[in-house]
Amino acid sequence: MSVVDKQKIVSSVPQTGFFGHPKGLFTLFFTEFWERFSYYGMRAILVFYMYYEVSKxxxxLDEQTALAIMSIYGSLVYMSGVIGGWLADRIFGTSQAVFYGGILIMFGHIVLAIPGNITMFFVSMILIVIGTGxxxxxxxxxxxxxxxxxxxRRDAGFSLFYMGINLGGFLSPLIVGSVMNYSFHLGFGFAAIGMLIGLIIFLVTKKRSLGxxxxxxxxxxxxAEKRKVYMVIGGAVVLLGIMLAVTIPAGLLxxxxxxxxxxxxxFLIPAIYFIVMYRSPKxxxxxxxxxxxxxxxxxASVMFWSxxxxxxxxxxxxAxxxxxxxxxxxxxxxxxxxxxxPLFIILLAPVFAWLWxxxxxxxPSIPQKFSLGLLFAGLSFLVILLPAHFGGxxxxxxxxxxxxxxxxxxIGELCLSPVGLSATTKLAPAAFSAQTMSLWFLSNAAAQGLNAQIVKFYQPETEMLYFGVIGGMAILLSIIxxxxxxxxxxxxxxVR
Structure with missing residues (x-):
């Protein structure tokens, strides 16, 4: 997009109206607040819903299976963001992507809110993964x-926006978790209502505030490219349907x-990204x-997010x-x-911003801050060892x-996460700036994919070994x- 076009977009947005910021920040702040309210509220009770007995x-589901599914779900959410960004950039724009995503998320929570079976559960997960992406x-x-x-005002605006994310993440587990013992489905219903409120705010205010x-x-x-893409997508859907129809009954999937x-x-997708960027003539x-x-x-980011x-x-x-x-x-x-x-991030983020x-x-340099992030992550797991050691x-x-x-x-997250975003923008090749940011978020997808493999080793009898090995590895990598x-x-x- 040309500079003229960018300025035209900025000029179409009322530049005051939300704490001295563009009026559109109100729309985006509360859209994201309610989306995160729905997401974190659902996530706070999801693993319990999976492994609690049917009578409750x-x-x-088996506990280890439930923990692995939870990790895979998180991994897919981050992977889907790459696809969501591409669709917005190439086909329907970010505004429509936000609207379509909100609709899918809301329906995913509605499916969870209706008592059903494991099939309905996976349908809801697919809707939420695609919608969040x-x-x-x-x-x-x-x-x-x-x-x-x-x-x-740009950086301060993103800070306000980030505050909305964490406020939603802070409040929703308290509210949804309070009704968990009465009904999981009621909790998922609250998540659906949260996303509905976000969608209403977005639709009602965007015309006047977002220009x-x-x-x-x-x-x-x-x-011509659109027709080709639609054909590829249609073919992929048909092929996927055939594969599922064959592999599931055969017990292969x-x-x-x-x-x-x-x-x-x-891990494979990030590896391909690195190879393509490194070998590109651009x-x-x-x-x-x-x-x-x-x-x-x-x-290091993969280890931290793990x-x-x-x-x-x-x-x-x-817990x-x-x-x-x-x-x-x-x-x-x-x-x-x-x-x-989210509560600790709200309280400590200003402290770290002041400190730097x-x-x-x-x-500290960027690698040193990453090292500190890993150190604190490892210590957070070693802390859990102490009560088991002293009390049995x-x-x-x-x-x-x-x-x-x-x-x-x-504390570790505030040493690594915002620094990682900044480092990504500095280290990214010019021709791959957006894709390198997608690559950064894929470190979380890789971490949760890794978690899906290792959570199966968590048992009451292996608890101290589990926390000790993972915490010790993080500290060792921090030192290296x-x-x-x-x-x-x-x-x-x-770059420093």
Whole structure:
């Protein structure tokens, strides 16, 4: 898109109206707030719904299978974002992508809200995965559309938007988790209502507040290309249908084999990305060096997110089975612990922003910050070892141990996650800037694909070994990354 076109879009958006920011930020803030409310509310109780007995309103799945499915679900959500971004860029624009995504997410939650069987459960997961892939990356892209590139409010606007994400993530587990013991389906119903509210806000306010933002197609396909793409998509759907019809009855495609396939794709797709970028004639020598420097950072990110994302699987199970939930006459829902991560981010993000500014040129380099992120992630798992060591492997532990674990991993997240976004924009080859950002998010997909393979080793009798090995590996990788920082810095070619 030309600079003139970009300025035309910015000019169409009322530039005041939401805490001194463009009026469109109100629309996008609350659309994302309610989408995250629905997503994190559903996710807070999903693993319990899968492994609770049918008599308690659950599906009665094996615990290890439920934990693996939860990880694969998270992996697919991040993978689908790549497709959602491509569809918006080439076919229907970000605004329509957000709308279509919201519709699919809402219907996915409605399917979950209706008592059903395992088939209905997988239908809902497909709808939510596709819907989130359409909405999540594109609503963020629209935030960038409402500011000019030289607008000093731009970073602050993204900070406000990020606050909306975490507010939704903080409130929803508290609300949805409170009704979990009455009915899982009622909780999923709240998630559906949340997405409906988000859609209503988006539709009612976008015309007056967003102007032309999101209405364009950045790199549209020609009519001939569209026909070709539609034929490929149609053929792929038919082929997939035939494969499912053959492999499922034959017992070739099972939950276990699907989990293994997604886990493989979680690493195969990023590997292809790296090879294509490195070998492309559009990539300069300096950029090739930076691509090589990005690889250890990507792998460190995979290790970090592998631990952080277990907050909704292993630590959720730990909260349900190993934690005292009766404190001072108050019954705690195990789902409430899912609110801790966004709460700590809301409280600590301004502190870290101030710290990096205060340190200035004395702040750690990018690889060193990644090393700190891994260190805190490993420590968050080692903390869980202490109550089991002192009180025994079968005793219930005080909830503050779990709170401490979540706090420590959030410190690591604030060292690594925002720094990773910034580093990606700096290290990306010019011809692959958008795709490199997609690659960064695929580190989370790879991490959760990895988790699907390792959560099966979590048992009450192997609990201390599980947390100890994974936490110890993260700390070891942190030390290695810190040691090789000068070498990585050399390949970064001036980027610090």
């Amino acid at each position: 309103g659950g599906l009665g 359409l909405l999540k990356p594109n609503v963020s892209a629209m935030v960038g559309d409402i500011y000019s590139e030289k607008d000093d 032309l933002a999101g209405t364009y197609v950045a790199n549209p396909l020609s009519p 099972t939950i276990e084999s699907f989990i293994a396939l997604v886990g493989l794709l979680g 990539t300069t020598e300096v950029e090739r060096s930076r691509v090589l420097a990005f690889i250890p950072l990507f792998l 631990i952080q994302e277990q907050g909704s699987t292993i630590l959720a199970n730990f 349900d089975k190993r934690t005292q939930l009766e404190i001072a006459g108050i019954h705690l829902s195990p789902a409430w612990f899912q609110s801790l991560n 500014v205060k340190l200035g040129k004395r702040q 492997e079968h005793s219930l532990v005080h909830p503050m141990w779990l709170v401490l674990s979540y706090l420590i991993v959030v 990354l810190f040691i090789v920082t000068p070498l990585i810095q050399k390949y970064m070619k001036g």
